[in-house]
Amino acid sequence: MASRLLVLIASIVFFQQAAANELLINAGGGPQPDSPQTNRTYGIDYSFKKFEKSVRQHIHLGVSYTRVETDADTHKSFDAYSIYPQLNLYPRKQSWGQPYFFVRALGPSYISSNQLGDRHQDNHFAFQAQVGYAARINWQSREDLVVMVSWKHFSNANLFSDNDGIDMPFVITLGLNF
Template sequence: MKWVLAVVSTILLAQPVIADELLVSFGGGPQPDSSQNNKTYGIDYSFKTFEKSYRQHIDIGVSYTELTTDADENKRIRAFSIYPQLNLYPRQRSWGQPYFFVRALGPSYISRNQLGNRRQDNNFSFQAQVGYAARINWRGKEDLVLMVSWKHFSNANLFSDNDGIDVPFVINLGMKI
C-alpha cells in the first residue's frame, strides 16, 4: 500500500499546478422520497488540474459542506470531502468558457450519520455533484467561476443503511487565486 501512495503522490506532484480555485457554495431544496427540505453552504478549494486535452480537465480538491434540514430531529451535519472533478468543455470559446462537470466518488467524513429522516450506516460517505458551470472573463482572464448543480452524499451501498442526502439546487461562486 505504501508504494501505491508513493507512486500516486509522485505523479500528482510532478504535474504543473494550474488550479488554485476557491469557491463558496449555497443552496437548498426538497429531499427526494422525503418530506424534508435540505439547505447547504460550504467552501471548495481545487488545488490541482490535469489537462487531458483542451476539452477535458480533471480537478482535484477538498471541500467543507454544512447541511441543514427542516425536519424535527437531526437538523445538521458537516461533511469534509476530497473530490475528483471531471470538466468537459465545448469546442468553441465564448465570452466565458461554459462546461459540464461531475464530481463522483469523493470520499467524505460526515459528522453524524443522520440528517432528518435520512440515515447512513456510519460516518463514511461519498460526495457526488453534477452540474453546469462557466469560467467568466474578468481582467482579461477566465478568473471567475459560476456553477449550478445537484449535490449528493451516500455510501454507494457499501453499508446497509444508505439513504442518500441530496441538495437539488446548489450555486458555487468563486475565482482563481
C-alpha cells in the first residue's frame, strides 16, 4: 500500500504538471529589525515545476542559493541552500503582462553558519520565507520576463530554542522563463 502511494505521489509531482523553467537572480538588503546591523543578500533561484491550480493560483517548486552578509563586526556571512514551494496569486490577466502576489513559506534550508552578526539560530537548519509582489512581462510574444520586489527571511520557525530571524527587508529579483 505504501509503495503504491509513493508511486501515485511521484507521478502527480513529476509527470502530470508543467516544467516551470524559471531562472531568477536577486539582490537586496536593509536594516535587521530589533538589531543595529544591516544585512545584504544576493542569490539565484531556479523554479523547476509549476502546478496550475486555476488561472489565478499557481504553485512553483524550486531550489535556491542565497548569500547573506552583514555589517556587524563578527559572523559576517553565511550561505543558504533551500528547496521552496511558492504560491503565486494572480488578480487578473492584463495585456502588458501579469501582476501577482507571491509567498514562499517553509522552504527547508541549510545555512552554513548558525550566526549572522548578533542573530543566532540553534543549528544549521532553517526555513526560507519570502513574500512580495511581482509581474510577468510580455517579451517576444510571451510572458518571458519576471520582476519581483520582496521581503526575505530565514528562521527555524521556533522548532529550536535559538531562533533570531534573519531578514532582508528589500529584495529585487529579475528572472527569465525559458
